[in-house]
Amino acid sequence: MKLQTPSHLKLSLKNVFEPRKLISMLLKILNQEAPFTEVSPGIGGPGGTKLIFGTRLHGTTFRAREEDKLETYTKEVEEMENLSKEEYLTTLRRRSSGFSRGVSKYRGVARHHHNGRWEARIGRVSGNKYLYLGTYDTQEEAAMAYDMAAIEHRGPNAVTNFDINNYMDKNMPKIEVKEEEEEEEEDVEMKQELITPNSLNKVVQPDENETHNHHQGDNQIETSVSKLEKPINTSDSQAMDPIEEHKHYPWDLCLDNSFSSIPIPDISLEEASEFLRLFDDNGFEELDIEFTFDEPFGGVSTSHSSSSLSTMTSDDCSSIN
DNA sequence: ACATGTGTTGAT
DNA sequence: TCAACACATGTG
Numbered sequence: 001m002k003l004q005t006p007s008h009l010k011l012s013l014k015n016v017f018e019p020r021k022l023i024s025m026l027l028k029i030l031n032q033e034a035p036f037t038e039v040s041p042g043i044g045g046p047g048g049t050k051l052i053f054g055t056r057l058h059g060t061t062f063r064a065r066e067e068d069k070l071e072t073y074t075k076e077v078e079e080m081e082n083l084s085k086e087e088y089l090t091t092l093r094r095r096s097s098g099f100s101r102g103v104s105k106y107r108g109v110a111r112h113h114h115n116g117r118w119e120a121r122i123g124r125v126s127g128n129k130y131l132y133l134g135t136y137d138t139q140e141e142a143a144m145a146y147d148m149a150a151i152e153h154r155g156p157n158a159v160t161n162f163d164i165n166n167y168m169d170k171n172m173p174k175i176e177v178k179e180e181e182e183e184e185e186e187d188v189e190m191k192q193e194l195i196t197p198n199s200l201n202k203v204v205q206p207d208e209n210e211t212h213n214h215h216q217g218d219n220q221i222e223t224s225v226s227k228l229e230k231p232i233n234t235s236d237s238q239a240m241d242p243i244e245e246h247k248h249y250p251w252d253l254c255l256d257n258s259f260s261s262i263p264i265p266d267i268s269l270e271e272a273s274e275f276l277r278l279f280d281d282n283g284f285e286e287l288d289i290e291f292t293f294d295e296p297f298g299g300v301s302t303s304h305s306s307s308s309l310s311t312m313t314s315d316d317c318s319s320i321n
Numbered sequence: 322a323c324a325t326g327t328g329t330t331g332a333t
Numbered sequence: 334t335c336a337a338c339a340c341a342t343g344t345g
Contacts, residue, residue, distance in 0.1 A: 110328055119334095123326050130327095132334055 106161040108146030109139050118142040125153035 104110055104118065112119040112135055120133035120142035133149055136142040143161040150158035151167055160167075 104328090108327070113330065121327080123328095130336075132336095134334090 104139050104142075106139055106143035106146065107159065108133070108150070108161075109142040120145040120149075122146055122149045122153065125149070 108120050108122050110119050110121070111117075115135065117135040117137060118139050118141070119135045121130055122133060123130045125131055131149060131153075133142070133145040136145065144167075147158075147160040147162055148167055150160055
């Protein structure tokens, strides 16, 4: 029997890995409108990587594939739990097309072998040929050079490192130009900004434990699942102020604004909003996982999910904000 | 399997 | 700085 995921919950890489849209959606999620673990990239096997927002399972959003098993996603779930928002978005960005290797966090940026500076380059634009964009002291500068070239040559839909708004109006992202050891320093910063996974992971219901298959004999799954289900103390979780956080990440500023203020042709924003609707109180109540699939996901029962879901309401979110 | 686009490497 | 190859990833 074929598993069905509502089409409006499915976003292919092509759509999702458009940073502005992706980040906007993720921000909504990460800003406590939904717990961090509700977004998961799925490794799609032969069909390629897909990032799907869809089915809630074990407090995590999964997109089901007929051949998928829960184990397929344990890696992603763990990854999301162990990474800060910034780090995770970086990994997502890196996974986008053609951007899978290398040392730089940014698209179009590579460390030059000669002088060690950061070289920006964009390939196969306007006809063919590569475009050398120069070398820079910092990754960020090179990344911006790439962004601008990308926008110029590929239009407003270009996949960019930073939010396109930064290039549309006066406010360029305030790049903290540090000395040499950028990477390390940034990593430190990231750690400081780390969103504790537990502080976000509030949807977990105790009774879900019984729902889960705890006796698969697979250690990895078990640890992952139990991690997810670790009871969370909502009250003492550190409230993350989204605004505060924005200060440190220029590229994710005014994402939502960008959607309304910038006319972006053929980007359908409905996808994003439709997706977000999922995380509305009502939306969740009505999203019956049983109707989402014709059979339990990966053989794991989801029968309790809908009742559990109802407890994941704005209460959880507002308590944080 | 093929197309695409970026990382890497070497030459100039 | 330029050019070309390597290769991961998406797509039909």
